[in-house]
Amino acid sequence: MDLKIPQKPKVLVVGSGGREHALIWKLSQSPHQPRLYAAPGNPGMAERAELLPWPSGETAELIQLIKDYSIDLVVVGPEAPLAAGLVDACLAEGIRAFGPTQAGARLESSKAFAKGLMADAGIPTAASQTFVDAAIAKAYIRQQGAPIVVKADGLAAGKGVVVATTVAEAEAAVEDMLAGGRFGQAGSQVVIESFLRGREVSLMFFVDNKTAVAMIPARDYKRVQEGDMGPNTGGMGAIAPVPDVDAATLVDEVTWRIVQPLRKRLQALDIAYRGVLYVGLMLTAEGPYVVEYNCRFGDPETQVVLPLLDSDLLEVLWAVTADRLAELPLRWRQDTAVCVVLAAPGYPEQPRVGTEIQWPGADSMADSPLLFHAGTAWSLQASQRLLQTAGGRVMGAVGMAPDVENARRIAYALSDQIYFEGKHLRRDIGL
Numbered sequence: 001m002d003l004k005i006p007q008k009p010k011v012l013v014v015g016s017g018g019r020e021h022a023l024i025w026k027l028s029q030s031p032h033q034p035r036l037y038a039a040p041g042n043p044g045m046a047e048r049a050e051l052l053p054w055p056s057g058e059t060a061e062l063i064q065l066i067k068d069y070s071i072d073l074v075v076v077g078p079e080a081p082l083a084a085g086l087v088d089a090c091l092a093e094g095i096r097a098f099g100p101t102q103a104g105a106r107l108e109s110s111k112a113f114a115k116g117l118m119a120d121a122g123i124p125t126a127a128s129q130t131f132v133d134a135a136i137a138k139a140y141i142r143q144q145g146a147p148i149v150v151k152a153d154g155l156a157a158g159k160g161v162v163v164a165t166t167v168a169e170a171e172a173a174v175e176d177m178l179a180g181g182r183f184g185q186a187g188s189q190v191v192i193e194s195f196l197r198g199r200e201v202s203l204m205f206f207v208d209n210k211t212a213v214a215m216i217p218a219r220d221y222k223r224v225q226e227g228d229m230g231p232n233t234g235g236m237g238a239i240a241p242v243p244d245v246d247a248a249t250l251v252d253e254v255t256w257r258i259v260q261p262l263r264k265r266l267q268a269l270d271i272a273y274r275g276v277l278y279v280g281l282m283l284t285a286e287g288p289y290v291v292e293y294n295c296r297f298g299d300p301e302t303q304v305v306l307p308l309l310d311s312d313l314l315e316v317l318w319a320v321t322a323d324r325l326a327e328l329p330l331r332w333r334q335d336t337a338v339c340v341v342l343a344a345p346g347y348p349e350q351p352r353v354g355t356e357i358q359w360p361g362a363d364s365m366a367d368s369p370l371l372f373h374a375g376t377a378w379s380l381q382a383s384q385r386l387l388q389t390a391g392g393r394v395m396g397a398v399g400m401a402p403d404v405e406n407a408r409r410i411a412y413a414l415s416d417q418i419y420f421e422g423k424h425l426r427r428d429i430g431l
């Protein structure tokens with residue numbers, strides 16, 4: 001199929017985490033031989049992409065860079081630039097961009113908005129109410145009882161959700177968000193919803209204005225400690241496909257009960273959506289329920305899903321921006337991928353960064369295995385370049401094999417080759 005992709009297209013990936021490194025890695029395998037850029041990117045991406053400094057993080061500055069470099073396709077990784085309207089700004093300038101507009105990104109940037117759409121469309125999700133007043137919210141909590149879930153309405157980097165086991169805990173969370181200003185504007189409205197019981201699965205879809213195509217189901221390990229203990233993190237690891245889930249059945253149910261009704265509602269609201277729709281699911285006794293929507297690739301789910309994609313990612317992303325996804329059959333490998341996140345000491349509360357990272361391939365990144373950088377940075381010491389920790393989630397080590405055991409073995413063998421002070425990881429990813 002001819003997508004009219006230019007010769008050696010210039011592709012910019014926006015973001016600097018493990019997800020974006022995985023995107024760069026996969027795009028670098030494209031037969032179209034794209035010239036890759038990342039803004040601001042990280043050291044792991046530098047072997048395959050030119051890193052463009054983006055000091056302000058402002059949309060206008062990035063648009064100027066995109067024009068200066070004559071970028072043919074912009075791929076947006078994180079939610080913040082999507083919610084800030086980066087794709088709207090690109091489209092206004094005639095720049096091809098993968099990701100929803102600001103209006104579509106509201107699925108993630110406002111939980112109240114997402115809940116409203118789901119209610120209108122009859123999509124299975126926890127019953128909920130939205131509040132701006134702490135006293136009324138607390139009265140509702142006392143009436144409902146515990147367990148109950150309190151969520152900041154806006155973007156809170158995965159930290160705005162409290163699954164409260166007691167009424168007191170839920171009341172404290174409301175107090176924190178509505179009265180205490182814990183998440184600023186993002187927490188000036190809270191969604192309180194009923195507690196869902198079950199196992200969690202992440203199912204991502206490529207979506208354009210004609211169709212939605214599911215990727216491989218993945219599971220994210222959100223708690224910091226083994227056995228799902230301790231506080232929530234951005235994700236300590238992932239596996240795909242999910243061994244205890246029948247993928248075909250799940251994709252079918254989610255497509256017809258959750259994704260198609262949502263797309264209809266978006267169309268009715270005149271919201272064009274081109275990009276990834278991430279559906280966070282709870283597999284309850286009554287079937288899959290939506291826990292959350294994200295308007296982008298998941299992190300670390302992307303680090304296990306993209307290695308399984310056999311098709312050319314560049315063509316897939318391009319087809320989405322042209323509303324031609326339906327013409328492009330996606331091919332997947334029959335393997336399992338496991339990602340183990342190596343975290344900095346103190347993560348998620350107060351990660352301590354700036355310590356040296358040692359690993360065997362440190363000097364020759366070119367032949368690196370599936371090791372995706374997230375919170376890393378170069379530092380110059382005595383004219384020597386040293387790799388340092390620079391964020392809570394430092395790296396993700398991925399193993400891919402025909403079976404879970406070997407995928408785990410490879411991922412942990414790689415994890416154990418990397419050293420930095422206070423490194424911690426979960427040993428139960430994929431078990």
Ligand code: AMP
Binds near residue numbers: 194197222292
């Ligand atoms: P979210 O950021 O909305 O995905 O929430 C973070 C985590 O909180 C989810 O991955 C779930 O583990 C948990 N969670 C969120 N909503 C509920 C719910 N209604 N019932 C049970 N657990 C939930």
Ligand code: GLY
Binds near residue numbers: 158220294297298301
């Ligand atoms: N892994 C969860 C997320 O990307 O939001």
